Amino acid sequence: MRAVTGPDRGDIGVPHSRPDRNLVWLTSFPKSGNTWTRVLLSNLTAREGIDNDRFVSIAGSISSNRAAFDQASGLPSSDLTDDEIDLLRPGFYRAQSRDALVRIFVKVHDGYHDSGNGEPLFPADCSAGAIYLVRHPFDVAVSYANHQGHTDYDRIVRQLNDPAHIMAGGSKAQLRQRTLGWRGHYLSWQRQDEIPVLTVRYEDMLADTAGELRRMAQFLDLPEAGDDALIAEAVAESSFERLRAKEDEHGFRERPEATGRFFRAGRAGDGWNVLSAAQRQALLDVNGDVMEELGYRA
Amino acid sequence: MKDTPFTVTADLDLGTRVAPYLRGEGADVVVAEGAVPDSLGNTSDGGVAYEVDGGRFLLHVPGGASFLVEDGSRITYSRHGASDRDVALFLLGSAWGALCYQRGLLPLHASAVYHEGRVHAFTGQSGAGKSTLAAALSDRGLDFFTDDVLIIDPAELSQESAPCYAGQKDMKLWADALELTGSQKMGAVRDEPGFEKFFALPGKTETVGCGHLASLFILKNENARRDREPVAIEQVTGAEALKKLRESVYRIRFGNAIMGRPALFAALARLIAAVEVRTFDRPLKKREFERSTAFMADWIRDDGARRDRA
Numbered sequence: 001m002r003a004v005t006g007p008d009r010g011d012i013g014v015p016h017s018r019p020d021r022n023l024v025w026l027t028s029f030p031k032s033g034n035t036w037t038r039v040l041l042s043n044l045t046a047r048e049g050i051d052n053d054r055f056v057s058i059a060g061s062i063s064s065n066r067a068a069f070d071q072a073s074g075l076p077s078s079d080l081t082d083d084e085i086d087l088l089r090p091g092f093y094r095a096q097s098r099d100a101l102v103r104i105f106v107k108v109h110d111g112y113h114d115s116g117n118g119e120p121l122f123p124a125d126c127s128a129g130a131i132y133l134v135r136h137p138f139d140v141a142v143s144y145a146n147h148q149g150h151t152d153y154d155r156i157v158r159q160l161n162d163p164a165h166i167m168a169g170g171s172k173a174q175l176r177q178r179t180l181g182w183r184g185h186y187l188s189w190q191r192q193d194e195i196p197v198l199t200v201r202y203e204d205m206l207a208d209t210a211g212e213l214r215r216m217a218q219f220l221d222l223p224e225a226g227d228d229a230l231i232a233e234a235v236a237e238s239s240f241e242r243l244r245a246k247e248d249e250h251g252f253r254e255r256p257e258a259t260g261r262f263f264r265a266g267r268a269g270d271g272w273n274v275l276s277a278a279q280r281q282a283l284l285d286v287n288g289d290v291m292e293e294l295g296y297r298a
Numbered sequence: 299m300k301d302t303p304f305t306v307t308a309d310l311d312l313g314t315r316v317a318p319y320l321r322g323e324g325a326d327v328v329v330a331e332g333a334v335p336d337s338l339g340n341t342s343d344g345g346v347a348y349e350v351d352g353g354r355f356l357l358h359v360p361g362g363a364s365f366l367v368e369d370g371s372r373i374t375y376s377r378h379g380a381s382d383r384d385v386a387l388f389l390l391g392s393a394w395g396a397l398c399y400q401r402g403l404l405p406l407h408a409s410a411v412y413h414e415g416r417v418h419a420f421t422g423q424s425g426a427g428k429s430t431l432a433a434a435l436s437d438r439g440l441d442f443f444t445d446d447v448l449i450i451d452p453a454e455l456s457q458e459s460a461p462c463y464a465g466q467k468d469m470k471l472w473a474d475a476l477e478l479t480g481s482q483k484m485g486a487v488r489d490e491p492g493f494e495k496f497f498a499l500p501g502k503t504e505t506v507g508c509g510h511l512a513s514l515f516i517l518k519n520e521n522a523r524r525d526r527e528p529v530a531i532e533q534v535t536g537a538e539a540l541k542k543l544r545e546s547v548y549r550i551r552f553g554n555a556i557m558g559r560p561a562l563f564a565a566l567a568r569l570i571a572a573v574e575v576r577t578f579d580r581p582l583k584k585r586e587f588e589r590s591t592a593f594m595a596d597w598i599r600d601d602g603a604r605r606d607r608a
Contacts, residue, residue: 066425067424070424070549071345071549071550071551072345073347074348074357074392075348075359075391075392079388079495080360081490084359084360087361088346088347088360091347095346170494171494172425173423173426250524251526
């Protein structure tokens with residue numbers, strides 16, 4: 001495919017097919033395969049731009065990027081309340097879409113919710129679509145604890161079960177993200193009908209990575225969607241073994257300081273071995289209906 | 299050398315942050331309450347909360363005050379219910395930055411300490427720890443110089459020297475940074491309940507408002523996540539240094555829109571000739587903070603001896 005390079009940012013990505021809606025939301029509760037998806041899409045669409053620093057080349061950052069918000073708004077987010085920041089976020093994303101030379105892939109851990117004045121935080125009028133990545137909550141719990149650098153699984157279960165669970169905000173390096181909890185996150189994105197959503201299970205990505213990547217490419221209307229050889233190459237380049245080796249050699253920028261390794265296990269089923277029966281039951285009690293909808297066994 | 303790059307007369311209490319700038323009358327800049335338009339109409343540039351049109355700059359704080367900055371000589375503010383404290387906060391932030399550009403000045407997004415007449419500044423993205431590091435160094439005996447903004451007058455730059463001015467003489471620290479640095483907590487930065495950011499008194503402060511910018515440190519937190527030696531200072535030169543310097547410019551989109559890219563770039567090119575740019579990589583874990591701060595304090599104290607040896 002033809003790679004496009006923006007003169008200012010040096011990003012490489014896919015040309016935008018709908019100039020007025022340049023943002024693709026890669027949305028998930030944390031530790032559900034979001035980074036892996038960005039790596040897969042990079043290896044599929046713009047492999048020549050991948051570096052050993054970020055492992056990805058598609059344009060775009062995270063919805064909670066404080067520095068980008070400050071640049072676009074002209075205001076210091078560190079002097080604004082989290083609620084004031086939310087009021088400005090729809091405009092921030094519209095500005096990103098308006099300024100984009102290529103399609104932008106934005107990682108999102110926020111649930112789909114209101115910005116505070118009746119407008120959705122993620123405006124449909126700048127959105128090309130959303131890929132919703134979901135993973136069994138038992139495995140999310142184990143991975144999320146590792147990401148936070150501890151093994152207090154009771155605490156993690158409380159976070160997944162808490163509709164008021166937030167990430168960052170205040171003095172933190174990223175803007176506040178209201179996840180709405182694991183169940184609330186899933187339902188909020190599935191119940192909205194403003195932005196088209198493709199739902200992808202992490203477990204299906206593990207079982208048939210090429211098939212799921214093809215589905216994503218078709219959803220995004222990428223020219224590579226019909227090229228099985230390119231998809232196979234992208235899958236091979238994005239294997240966990242390859243990513244782990246790369247992280248061992250170069251490190252990985254998104255790895256939290258408290259975590260030994262970002263690309264940890266890359267498998268399904270850890271939750272049953274690590275969580276206690278009581279912890280699994282607590283997750284089931286709150287999230288059972290959504291787990292059943294997704295075919296997740298208890 | 300002047301003590302401030304311009305002087306200000308204001309009809310509201312701007313606190314002690316910019317006390318050296320304030321005059322009763324006859325100042326370069328007048329700050330006054332008045333009518334502020336919703337929009338400038340046909341604008342040359344704009345963002346989510348601001349507009350630029352030639353010599354006019356408009357800023358709206360969500361649910362709060364609005365500011366009109368004109369020709370580098372006047373800031374008109376409209377409260378929309380905002381308190382003096384909130385008006386002053388945003389006036390001395392983004393509106394102040396726009397004022398600097400209108401006056402041909404280059405504001406850097408940096409906090410700094412002062413040692414033996416030389417200013418050592420720390421820059422990085424919002425949340426990188428600029429203010430926290432400057433506060434911690436002042437608690438370890440180095441003079442606090444400025445918080446958040448450091449101002450350069452490009453007309454004063456020479457090959458050998460980069461005079462600079464303090465933008466803000468009060469520190470703003472989050473509650474966890476206050477605890478970490480031991481700085482003295484003062485009033486809240488915002489009137490909003492639950493907003494845990496406070497003005498703070500540095501452990502040791504230099505009252506002068508100007509100095510010579512010796513070094514600019516880009517704050518990083520990479521090594522600890524890549525299993526490298528976690529605390530390190532590295533010099534950056536050439537195009538990479540210019541890139542880092544550009545990233546340290548305060549609200550660079552304002553600068554591009556108001557000064558113009560060529561003038562801004564020319565100012566940066568002159569500055570880079572007189573200032574050494576380095577990265578300062580360190581862990582952000584609280585238990586490592588003492589060690590990394592001591593490392594930087596020693597480096598700055600040794601700066602004079604290093605220059606003598608050179």
